[in-house]
Amino acid sequence: MSTSPTISFIGAGNMASAIIGGMLASGFDAGRIWASAPEDSHLQALRKQFNISVTTDNRYCAQQGDIIILAVKPQIMATVCRDIAPVVQNTRPLMVSIAAGLEAGTLDEWLGGGLPLIRVMPNTPSLVGKGAAGLYANDDVSDAQKETVASIFSSIGSALWVDDEASLHAVTALSGSGPAYFFLMLEALESAAAKAGMPAETARELAIQTMAGAAEMAARSEHDPAQLKRNVMSPGGTTEQAINTFESGGLRELVDQALQAAYRRSEEMARELAGKD
Numbered sequence: 001m002s003t004s005p006t007i008s009f010i011g012a013g014n015m016a017s018a019i020i021g022g023m024l025a026s027g028f029d030a031g032r033i034w035a036s037a038p039e040d041s042h043l044q045a046l047r048k049q050f051n052i053s054v055t056t057d058n059r060y061c062a063q064q065g066d067i068i069i070l071a072v073k074p075q076i077m078a079t080v081c082r083d084i085a086p087v088v089q090n091t092r093p094l095m096v097s098i099a100a101g102l103e104a105g106t107l108d109e110w111l112g113g114g115l116p117l118i119r120v121m122p123n124t125p126s127l128v129g130k131g132a133a134g135l136y137a138n139d140d141v142s143d144a145q146k147e148t149v150a151s152i153f154s155s156i157g158s159a160l161w162v163d164d165e166a167s168l169h170a171v172t173a174l175s176g177s178g179p180a181y182f183f184l185m186l187e188a189l190e191s192a193a194a195k196a197g198m199p200a201e202t203a204r205e206l207a208i209q210t211m212a213g214a215a216e217m218a219a220r221s222e223h224d225p226a227q228l229k230r231n232v233m234s235p236g237g238t239t240e241q242a243i244n245t246f247e248s249g250g251l252r253e254l255v256d257q258a259l260q261a262a263y264r265r266s267e268e269m270a271r272e273l274a275g276k277d
């Protein structure tokens with residue numbers, strides 16, 4: 001494989017666009033990116049935005065790639081993989097799946113068997129170079145291939161390997177789904193501030209800046225989040241009142257339940273899609 005491989009995305013929706021946007025912003029050559037999907041108008045919009053090559057023909061797209069990133073919904077992955085199997089069995093690219101739940105063994109079977117395959121659980125902030133991805137490789141992947149894929153995902157955020165495929169359920173529940181948790185928090189903060197009489201635009205800017213600032217501080221600080229939280233809580237002050245309200249309302253238990261629900265759904269999808277349910 002050349003140092004700058006051609007990457008083919010099968011499926012060109014939210015997550016593929018976020019990865020492509022992040023890759024281009026980090027200097028990846030648009031001439032080396034292909035994407036396929038059924039709806040030509042969606043592809044043309046993507047081509048205009050990113051100047052990448054597009055086609056409605058998955059097999060043709062697959063044929064172009066040294067690395068093929070499977071980025072369709074898990075529920076249609078079997079049809080898509082079986083369709084491109086004759087092509088990839090011939091060209092033998094490195095396969096990468098970003099689908100939630102779907103296990104490497106199941107994908108390998110649909111693709112005809114014996115191909116190097118990496119599962120990545122990315123997230124949408126990849127678009128702005130702030131992604132967080134967990135990666136797992138099957139036994140057919142070489143160290144050089146692992147490095148290539150890790151360097152792609154490192155260029156758009158953090159990329160961490162897991163040794164055990166089952167750990168990807170936890171990655172999915174934490175960072176794959178995670179951006180939505182923080183967007184929910186932003187929604188809630190904005191509407192609470194609006195109730196307190198703040199104009200919507202001001203509330204949004206202050207809430208976003210506060211979230212970004214807290215994240216940046218947590219990333220850079222030598223203190224853990226509990227200490228950073230205490231540093232904001234003046235005894236007898238305002239923060240204490242808000243934190244006590246969150247704690248007595250069961251926020252920690254709710255977060256625990258939410259992550260468990262996402263984790264269980266990821267496991268359940270793996271079983272359903274492998275035909276074990």
Ligand SMILES: NC(=O)C1=CN([C@@H]2O[C@H](COP(=O)(O)OP(=O)(O)OC[C@H]3O[C@@H](n4cnc5c(N)ncnc54)[C@H](OP(=O)(O)O)[C@@H]3O)[C@@H](O)[C@H]2O)C=CC1
Pocket residue numbers: 010011012013014015016036037038039040042058071072073074076080098099100121122123124176177
């Ligand atoms: N969204 C997220 O935050 C994350 C998603 N993922 C995973 O990424 C994958 C994609 O999710 P997401 O991007 O959100 O989904 P989207 O619905 O946004 O995108 C799905 C894409 O697949 C295309 N598609 C549909 N049918 C076919 C087909 N037969 N052949 C080729 N392409 C097809 C759609 O094309 P068209 O528009 O033409 O219909 C669309 O471009 C999923 O497996 C999900 O688990 C992983 C981590 C995070």
Ligand SMILES: O=C(O)[C@@H]1CCC=N1
Pocket residue numbers: 100172176177
């Ligand atoms: O909700 C989902 O199933 C996908 C996987 C992680 C984020 N979105």
